[in-house]
Amino acid sequence: MTENLEPEPAFAAELFGETLPKARAFTEALAKHGEELGLIGPLELPRLWTRHIINSGLVAPLLRPGHVGDVGSGAGLPGLVLAIARPDVSFTLIEPMERRVAWLEQQAAELELTNVSVMRARAEEAKLKGALDQVTARAVSALRTLIPMTAPLLKPGGELVLMKGASVEQEIAGAEKAMRKFRLRDAEVIVLGEGKVDEREVTRVFRATVAVG
Numbered sequence: 001m002t003e004n005l006e007p008e009p010a011f012a013a014e015l016f017g018e019t020l021p022k023a024r025a026f027t028e029a030l031a032k033h034g035e036e037l038g039l040i041g042p043l044e045l046p047r048l049w050t051r052h053i054i055n056s057g058l059v060a061p062l063l064r065p066g067h068v069g070d071v072g073s074g075a076g077l078p079g080l081v082l083a084i085a086r087p088d089v090s091f092t093l094i095e096p097m098e099r100r101v102a103w104l105e106q107q108a109a110e111l112e113l114t115n116v117s118v119m120r121a122r123a124e125e126a127k128l129k130g131a132l133d134q135v136t137a138r139a140v141s142a143l144r145t146l147i148p149m150t151a152p153l154l155k156p157g158g159e160l161v162l163m164k165g166a167s168v169e170q171e172i173a174g175a176e177k178a179m180r181k182f183r184l185r186d187a188e189v190i191v192l193g194e195g196k197v198d199e200r201e202v203t204r205v206f207r208a209t210v211a212v213g
Contacts, residue, residue: 002031004045011196012049015057015085022084022111027053029107030075037103039075050201052077055163058192058203059136060085062161066133067092071123071150072140074100078163080107082136083116090115092132096122123149130155138163143175143206151182156212160184164204172206183211 008024016023031048034040044052056078065088070079073093083091093104093116101120108116119126135150135158143162150160164171168189172179179187187208194202 002028002045005031006046006049009049009054009197011054012057014196015054015060019084019087022113023053023057023081026076026080026084026107026111029110033103034075037099039100039103050197053081054193054197055201055203056081056138057085058197059161059163059205062190062192062205062207063089063134063136065089067131068134068136069094069126069128069132069150069153071135071137071146071153073104073118076104076107078136078138080104080111080113080116083108083113084111087113087115091117092128093118094121094123094126094128096120123153126153128153132158134159134161136161136163139165143168143171144178147175147178147182147184151178151184151210154210156210158210160206160208160210162206164189164206166204168204168206179208184208185211 013020031045035042059078060082063086067090069092071094073079073095079091079093095101101118104118129152132153135153140146190205192203
């Protein structure tokens with residue numbers, strides 16, 4: 001049932017541009033099937049656009065043409081949303097749960113996202129070590145746990161682009177050992193969407209680069 005689906009925000013057109021029809025189709029599919037498949041909670045429809053689709057799509061300008069891995073893709077947040085917004089970027093969606101892998105593959109096919117492949121694996125087991133230009137993740141785990149899962153997938157000079165919550169600064173303080181071990185440089189927190197979305201729905205990103213040499 002989608003009658004409780006949040007109306008499409010006007011900002012969606014600015015964010016997605018000519019790919020907006022695919023963003024709409026994905027949002028409607030997630031609204032229709034997401035709860036029954038265990039992808040979203042029962043209270044998410046009235047905020048599906050702002051809390052999930054827009055929240056994920058705001059990261060799109062931080063990506064660069066190349067090979068991006070999305071760890072723990074789940075419902076496709078942010079991986080499928082970013083693949084819609086950035087058809088010039090190649091994405092590998094990494095997800096261990098079979099049911100979610102099937103959903104991701106189905107949506108990629110139905111939306112004709114030729115820039116998407118899906119890999120059923122845990123990040124630690126994905127055969128992508130040192131292969132990726134950037135890695136994204138959303139709501140997976142704290143940085144001290146997430147960095148060891150994601151940083152090994154990056155090429156030297158590759159970049160973590162990890163979506164985090166309001167406590168990201170505390171997470172950084174708790175992840176200093178992991179940041180040193182995996183040779184992360186230029187760590188920063190970027191806040192996206194200010195002035196465009198409700199201040200409670202801004203997107204926070206932890207970004208850092210793997211040292212070269």
